[in-house]
Amino acid sequence: MENVDDKGGDAATAPETFRLKDTATATAMTTSVLADSICEESAAQPSPSTQLQTHPKTPESTNVVVRCLKKLDYVPARCQWDPESPPSFGWGLCLLFTLAGMFTVSNLYYNHPILNVLAKEFDVSYETASQVPTLMQAGYALGLTGLAPLADIVRRRPLTLTLVFVTAAVWLGLCLTRSFIAFRILSFLVAITTVTPQLMLPLVAELAPVKRRAMMISVIFGGIFMGLLFARIISGIVTEYTSFRTIYFVALGIQYLLFVLLFFLLPDYPSVNPEGISYFRMLYSMVHIAMRQPLLVQMSIIGFFMNAAYVGYWTTLTFLLSSPPFNLNTLDIGLFALIGMPPFFINPHLIHHLTKYLHTSYAYIIGLMIAMIGIFIGTFVGTFSLAGPIVMGILIDMGLILSQTGCRTRLVTIEPKARNRVNTIFMVSSFSGMLMGTSVCNKLYATGGWHYSGYAGIAFIVAALVIGLARGPHEMHWVGYRGGWGMYSSLDKREPEVTGAATAASDEEKAVKSA
Numbered sequence: 001m002e003n004v005d006d007k008g009g010d011a012a013t014a015p016e017t018f019r020l021k022d023t024a025t026a027t028a029m030t031t032s033v034l035a036d037s038i039c040e041e042s043a044a045q046p047s048p049s050t051q052l053q054t055h056p057k058t059p060e061s062t063n064v065v066v067r068c069l070k071k072l073d074y075v076p077a078r079c080q081w082d083p084e085s086p087p088s089f090g091w092g093l094c095l096l097f098t099l100a101g102m103f104t105v106s107n108l109y110y111n112h113p114i115l116n117v118l119a120k121e122f123d124v125s126y127e128t129a130s131q132v133p134t135l136m137q138a139g140y141a142l143g144l145t146g147l148a149p150l151a152d153i154v155r156r157r158p159l160t161l162t163l164v165f166v167t168a169a170v171w172l173g174l175c176l177t178r179s180f181i182a183f184r185i186l187s188f189l190v191a192i193t194t195v196t197p198q199l200m201l202p203l204v205a206e207l208a209p210v211k212r213r214a215m216m217i218s219v220i221f222g223g224i225f226m227g228l229l230f231a232r233i234i235s236g237i238v239t240e241y242t243s244f245r246t247i248y249f250v251a252l253g254i255q256y257l258l259f260v261l262l263f264f265l266l267p268d269y270p271s272v273n274p275e276g277i278s279y280f281r282m283l284y285s286m287v288h289i290a291m292r293q294p295l296l297v298q299m300s301i302i303g304f305f306m307n308a309a310y311v312g313y314w315t316t317l318t319f320l321l322s323s324p325p326f327n328l329n330t331l332d333i334g335l336f337a338l339i340g341m342p343p344f345f346i347n348p349h350l351i352h353h354l355t356k357y358l359h360t361s362y363a364y365i366i367g368l369m370i371a372m373i374g375i376f377i378g379t380f381v382g383t384f385s386l387a388g389p390i391v392m393g394i395l396i397d398m399g400l401i402l403s404q405t406g407c408r409t410r411l412v413t414i415e416p417k418a419r420n421r422v423n424t425i426f427m428v429s430s431f432s433g434m435l436m437g438t439s440v441c442n443k444l445y446a447t448g449g450w451h452y453s454g455y456a457g458i459a460f461i462v463a464a465l466v467i468g469l470a471r472g473p474h475e476m477h478w479v480g481y482r483g484g485w486g487m488y489s490s491l492d493k494r495e496p497e498v499t500g501a502a503t504a505a506s507d508e509e510k511a512v513k514s515a
Contacts, residue, residue, distance in 0.1 A: 073158050075268045087267045089207035094216050096265050097204065098223030100160075101197035103254050105224045107167065108136050108191060109231035110247055112314060113333045114239045116322050121244060122180035126319060130442045132187050133315060137438060139191030141431040144424050148198045149286065151420040153277050157268040160199055164262060167193045168255035175248045197224050198427055202419040203269065205412040213412065214360070218348040218405045225401055226344055228314075232337035240331035272417055286421050293414050294478045296422060298471050299407040300429035302364060305464035307430045308437030309371065309457040310400045313378070315438050316445045316453045317389060320382065339390050343398040351405045361473035363406030368468060371399025372461045379454025396457075403464075404430075433460075 087093070111118060111132050119129035150159055170193070173186045200220060208216045238247040277285070290296055321328040321336060328336070354363050378392025407426065415422050437460065444452035472481035 075157065076264055079157070079265070079267050081268045081270055089204070089209070094204070094219060096261065097200040098220050100258060100262060101200050101220055102223040102227040102230065103258050104164070104167070104194055104196040105227035106231035106254075107171070107194045107251060108133075108140060109228050110235045110251055111136070111187075113232045113236040113318055113337070114244050114330055115318055117239055117244050117330060122183065124180055127442065127446055130315065130438070132184060134435060134438050135184055135188040136191040137311070137431055137435040139188040140194060141428050141435060143192035143195040144198060144427045144431065147193065148195045148424045148427070149282055149421050150279070151199050151202065152418055153271060153279075153282055155268060155271055156199055156203065157266050160196055160266060161259065161262060163193045163196055164255065164259045168252060168259065171248070171252050171255060175245055175252055198423055199420070201408065202423045205408070205419055206272070214351055214405065214409045215348055217408050218351040218401065221405055221408070222344045222348060222401060225340070225397070229337045229340045229344070233335060236330045236333050236335065236337070240329060282421070285418070286425055289415055289418060289421060290425055294471065295410060295414060296425060298467060299411055300426050301467045302368075302403065302464045303407055303426055303430035304433035305460040305467070306368065306371065306400060306403050306433070308433035308440070309375065309460035310396055310437070311434040312437035312441030312453055312457050312460070313375070313392060313396055316441050316450065317393075319445060320389065320450050325384065326386065336393070339393040340397045342394060343401055347398060347401040347405070351402060359473045360406050360409045363409070364403035365465070365468050367399040367402030367406060368461055368465050370402065371396045372458070372465070374399065375454060375457045375461060379451060379458065382454070383450050
């Protein structure tokens with residue numbers, strides 16, 4: 001603080017001006033600076049003209065906030081960053097990231113198998129109850145757009161811990177509220193901060209050994225996928241015997257347990273842009289990244305349609321299984337999610353061998369074809385036999401993991417200094433597809449039943465295949481097959497995106513500086 005005399009000779013206390021190294025807008029995320037600011041503000045002496053109006057002591061609530069912020073920014077010795085001996089990214093950290101992705105993304109899906117229970121609990125229709133997953137997907141997309149890109153300009157550890165802590169705090173409201181309006185609002189808000197998994201995947205792309213990168217990405221994405229299954233299974237089982245609020249309290253405890261694990265085990269990785277970029281320039285730069293990267297646009301559109309088909313299946317499945325001729329209870333519906341277990345164990349090995357011998361673009365083409373076969377079988381068999389939705393579930397889950405891993409592995413080759421922004425663009429597109437798939441398939445199911453929602457899924461996969469085949473694996477431009485079909489992985493060295501990555505990054509820096 002610095003005292004300055006005004007014209008009348010009275011001394012006034014001028015606030016200290018802070019300049020963040022990472023970015024001006026990341027003040028809320030850089031918790032240590034915020035904590036020090038609060039402490040200094042509370043310790044400052046008021047001017048004589050305002051002394052009677054200012055309380056001499058800092059309120060207890062402010063002290064609590066200060067202590068919490070300082071605790072969040074504390075880094076245990078084993079997690080501190082040493083540039084001369086950085087922590088190697090092995091299977092231990094991969095497991096931590098997998099658990100973080102699994103238990104965080106579960107928050108979005110606890111409601112899926114119990115939509116009929118929520119409808120009865122809050123005395124609303126099925127269609128109204130289905131607004132909850134729609135709002136959560138919309139909130140998640142908003143969090144991806146507004147919060148996830150911050151990982152490109154601030155330290156990842158305090159950002160991750162803050163998001164997990166805030167998510168758990170808001171989740172408590174979902175456990176207690178009796179109003180469906182409040183339940184929907186809180187569901188939307190908690191989804192905004194549930195973006196921790198999307199901070200993990202770019203870190204893997206940055207830190208994982210090249211030879212194991214595709215497999216590690218598949219494992220972590222498989223963990224995220226297991227979060228979907230875990231939420232559906234445990235939610236259905238617990239709700240069958242107790243109130244739906246029980247599973248929400250269980251989820252609350254899991255969030256705080258996850259916070260403790262991350263606090264003591266997550267390394268304090270430095271920012272990838274230590275020179276700093278302002279928050280709004282960072283957001284604006286994503287437009288330029290998308291305009292100059294045809295590969296990113298192609299992968300994002302594929303992700304949009306694939307996720308629309310995937311979530312359309314799982315959200316309408318609850319209504320199919322709880323209606324005639326099946327009439328399954330919430331326990332059986334929850335256990336139905338076990339059909340997604342085989343892809344979790346099969347896909348990491350499958351993607352490892354596919355990318356070892358074939359170009360990564362063929363991973364998502366094969367994944368889309370597998371999903372197409374599953375939707376065809378499920379759509380026409382699912383109305384009279386459980387075999388239909390079972391086969392559909394296994395194949396669409398396997399197709400999703402294959403296609404998503406293939407897309408992400410290709411995106412690693414572009415924009416090395418903006419991987420979180422690249423991931424944000426891809427995931428916003430994917431979850432926009434989930435939002436559309438949830439809304440469209442629910443309305444079509446209400447109109448024409450299971451067949452209508454299945455037709456929509458087929459249309460989504462066909463659109464994804466058209467986009468995937470419109471651009472060759474070695475094509476530099478927006479459409480075409482320049483460079484050939486290139487099926488084998490040895491041709492990955494000729495990827496135009498790899499050779500152009502450094503140039504793209506430097507172009508981005510120039511664009512930011514000129515802005």
